Amino acid sequence: MIGLQWGDEGKGKIVDLLSENYDAICRFQGGPNAGHTIEIGDQKHVLHTIPSGIFRKHTINLVGNGLVIDPITFQREIEGLMQSGLDCRENLYVALKAHLILPTHRMLDAGSEAHKGKEKIGSTLRGIGPTYMDKTGRNGLRVGDILRQDFKKRYEKLREKHLGLASMYPNVDFDLAGEEEKWFKAIDQMRNMKLVNCEYFMSQMLSDRKKILAEGAQGTMLDITYGTYPFVTSSNTITAGVCDGLGVPPSAIGNVMGITKAYCTRVGSGPFPTELFDEDGEALMEAGREFGATTGRQRRCGWVDIPQLRYVCMINGVTELTVTKLDVLSAVKTFKAATSYQLQNGDWTSEFPFDAESDIAKIKYLEFNGWDDDLEHLKSYDQLPEQAGKFIRFLESELGIPVKLVSVGPERNQTIFR
Numbered sequence: 001m002i003g004l005q006w007g008d009e010g011k012g013k014i015v016d017l018l019s020e021n022y023d024a025i026c027r028f029q030g031g032p033n034a035g036h037t038i039e040i041g042d043q044k045h046v047l048h049t050i051p052s053g054i055f056r057k058h059t060i061n062l063v064g065n066g067l068v069i070d071p072i073t074f075q076r077e078i079e080g081l082m083q084s085g086l087d088c089r090e091n092l093y094v095a096l097k098a099h100l101i102l103p104t105h106r107m108l109d110a111g112s113e114a115h116k117g118k119e120k121i122g123s124t125l126r127g128i129g130p131t132y133m134d135k136t137g138r139n140g141l142r143v144g145d146i147l148r149q150d151f152k153k154r155y156e157k158l159r160e161k162h163l164g165l166a167s168m169y170p171n172v173d174f175d176l177a178g179e180e181e182k183w184f185k186a187i188d189q190m191r192n193m194k195l196v197n198c199e200y201f202m203s204q205m206l207s208d209r210k211k212i213l214a215e216g217a218q219g220t221m222l223d224i225t226y227g228t229y230p231f232v233t234s235s236n237t238i239t240a241g242v243c244d245g246l247g248v249p250p251s252a253i254g255n256v257m258g259i260t261k262a263y264c265t266r267v268g269s270g271p272f273p274t275e276l277f278d279e280d281g282e283a284l285m286e287a288g289r290e291f292g293a294t295t296g297r298q299r300r301c302g303w304v305d306i307p308q309l310r311y312v313c314m315i316n317g318v319t320e321l322t323v324t325k326l327d328v329l330s331a332v333k334t335f336k337a338a339t340s341y342q343l344q345n346g347d348w349t350s351e352f353p354f355d356a357e358s359d360i361a362k363i364k365y366l367e368f369n370g371w372d373d374d375l376e377h378l379k380s381y382d383q384l385p386e387q388a389g390k391f392i393r394f395l396e397s398e399l400g401i402p403v404k405l406v407s408v409g410p411e412r413n414q415t416i417f418r
């Protein structure tokens with residue numbers, strides 16, 4: 001399940017729903033920058049590191065090799081679930097090769113953003129960038145390292161390095177001693193968890209013909225290579241990231257489910273071609289309650305963008321689509337979809353350009369009439385207003401991929417199977 005926009009497409013909701021039919025749900029990249037919201041009845045949960053299959057007692061939930069884990073937020077999530085009556089320690093597995101986010105990684109994230117000033121990425125300040133930098137820089141600490149005798153010494157060595165780096169950045173307010181105390185307590189708890197050799201674990205499940213769903217975090221437009229660089233996250237959010245992050249061969253991947261909102265949002269800085277700055281944008285933001293699940297920041301809103309979606313479906317090899325938040329379009333009288341971009345040299349293109357900020361001069365849109373009905377209570381596809389059906393068919397024909405699921409509300413059951 002891959003996010004086809006800039007994140008927050010509703011992955012958590014849909015993965016939770018589908019997990020009923022899977023043996024295992026596996027996160028393969030990202031970390032606590034993710035915020036996956038799940039609403040079951042009147043209970044609402046936001047998961048950051050734990051996969052969204054955790055509410056199914058018999059489903060294996062694996063935090064894969066490709067992740068960066070903050071032990072503090074991870075334990076807090078587990079405790080939060082405990083408080084709501086769910087003990088997830090039995091079906092939660094953690095990969096030995098996942099990297100650890102140190103308190104000083106978060107400090108560096110804040111320092112780097114302060115240093116960038118107006119050009120900041122708008123990171124979630126969870127330490128994601130610095131931790132992946134240490135991974136590729138070959139300095140990082142991994143989950144498996146917590147079992148070593150000299151773990152503390154390794155920690156201190158990396159911490160020293162970070163303090164040296166931090167001196168290059170403006171001072172940020174950070175209670176290092178306090179955070180370290182919490183961190184080591186959380187590490188102690190992590191030692192008692194089910195730590196696994198992810199690639200062998202996956203291989204065994206594949207041999208046993210288990211049904212496995214890999215749950216993406218972020219979205220393709222935030223991918224480190226294919227996103228709107230440098231305003232991206234630091235991991236491979238695309239289908240190829242599944243192979244890297246879980247240690248599975250490409251041939252193990254069957255269906256690629258792509259998920260998109262019926263409009264588009266982005267949180268943080270960076271290009272967003274179809275962004276709205278008018279009442280329609282306001283209306284989408286309010287009706288869609290577009291506030292970040294991790295940081296609470298207001299999300300920027302805009303129209304759905306066909307060249308952008310075509311680009312990401314191409315990269316990911318998407319075989320089926322899920323369209324979420326169709327109900328939110330009830331808040332506007334008419335709505336639009338971008339169909340092509342005019343470049344600075346006057347040429348029209350349906351490709352996503354190298355630099356979306358400066359290369360796009362103009363955007364061509366197709367306008368759709370809205371509908372008056374609320375969609376939240378609809379149960380079947382044929383109950384959708386005619387205009388909504390027309391929009392779904394438009395997406396299918398533009399992208400050449402069938403829409404299998406339509407989501408009309410945040411609750412688990414507010415979903416229409418096609």
Ligand code: GDP
Nearest residue numbers: 008009010011012036037293325407408409410
């Ligand atoms: P994720 O990061 O992709 O899992 O998405 P988030 O949880 O960050 O953001 C999606 C938000 O939209 C959450 O608040 C969901 O509860 C909510 N949501 C998901 N699907 C729908 C839908 O079809 N309609 C409405 N109105 N809200 C939805």
Ligand code: IMO
Nearest residue numbers: 007008033034035122123124217218233267268
């Ligand atoms: P989910 O899984 C939306 C954005 C941040 C920032 C950029 C880099 O809930 O869809 P980072 O902390 O990763 O260094 O931030 O990426 N970002 C997200 N936006 N949804 C997410 O995850 C995001 N994770 C990171 O806002 O612009």
Ligand code: MG
Nearest residue numbers: 008035036293
């Ligand atoms: Mg989210």
